[in-house]
Amino acid sequence: MIRSALYMPGANERALEKAKSIPADALILDLEDAVAPDAKPAARERVCALVADRAYGERTVAIRVNAPGTPWHEADLQAALEAGPSAVLVPKVESPQTVRDIPGETPIWAMLETPTAVLCSAQIAAADERLTMLVLGTNDLANELHAESVPGRAPLLTGIGLALLGARAAGKLILDGVYNDVKDAAGFEAECLQGRQFGFDGKTLIHPSQVEPCNRVFSPSAEQIAESQEILAAWEEATADGRGVATVRGRLVENLHVENAKRILARAKA
């Protein structure tokens, strides 16, 4: 289960070291936007050596390579696949073929961050069994849409909804985009909550201070756990009596609510 995935610039030695003690569920070692062109070859070497040495233990570690079509993509991809990360994160994916063209067995995470990508999200999500996660790139998407950054993200909601539909239609996981204002704790938490309510599995992050609130918001609350247990108990009783419906706290419970309750309890256990 990945509630939090922290990006760190592949050229920032201090951040790469510090990440060993940051409790993010996943780390994304970035070779793309956070690394200046001149620093890219050295960052590639450092990041891939850390991954090959299993410097982050059992943690989920993804390497974000540069986008297809850039001068660094092929070398990044080859080095990343050889290093053996938990996944390779490919930015600016716009077609299922881009996913299928990636060689090897390594799990693939694909970023949706352009209008074309969002409109093809279902096909991209279903492109390949190795594709296990979609990751929304809300900064690039906002830029491509000429959208303004506003609290509540109204200009992005269509794209967010389409990306979620694509992911779930293919039964894949999906992470929300980043929140840029690292000093705005309240705004960040509100956006985590919005992402959870939409159905995202977790969120991508840019600063260590965002990890704890993100993990908290994307973990089931004590209240959700208690209600889910009540739903399962009520459902067992109803089925034992030959009934296909039950009520919990005055609300109707059917099979689909039982599925949701089981999902919440499985997340809590994880």
Ligand SMILES: CC(C)(COP(=O)(O)OP(=O)(O)OC[C@H]1O[C@@H](n2cnc3c(N)ncnc32)[C@H](O)[C@@H]1OP(=O)(O)O)[C@@H](O)C(=O)NCCC(=O)NCCSC(=O)C[C@H](O)C(=O)O
């Ligand atoms: C945003 C930052 C540039 C802020 O950096 P800074 O001012 O240095 O932060 P602090 O002084 O508060 O840092 C405190 C300590 O924490 C370490 N640190 C900071 N960020 C990280 C990190 N991401 N991972 C690990 N450790 C981190 C600092 O080294 C300090 O350590 P110490 O000195 O020991 O106390 C900076 O946070 C940053 O660079 N963040 C990551 C930016 C990034 O990766 N961007 C690319 C990914 S987002 C993206 O691409 C969006 C997507 O594609 C889209 O389209 O939406």
Ligand SMILES: [Mg+2]
């Ligand atoms: Mg981007």
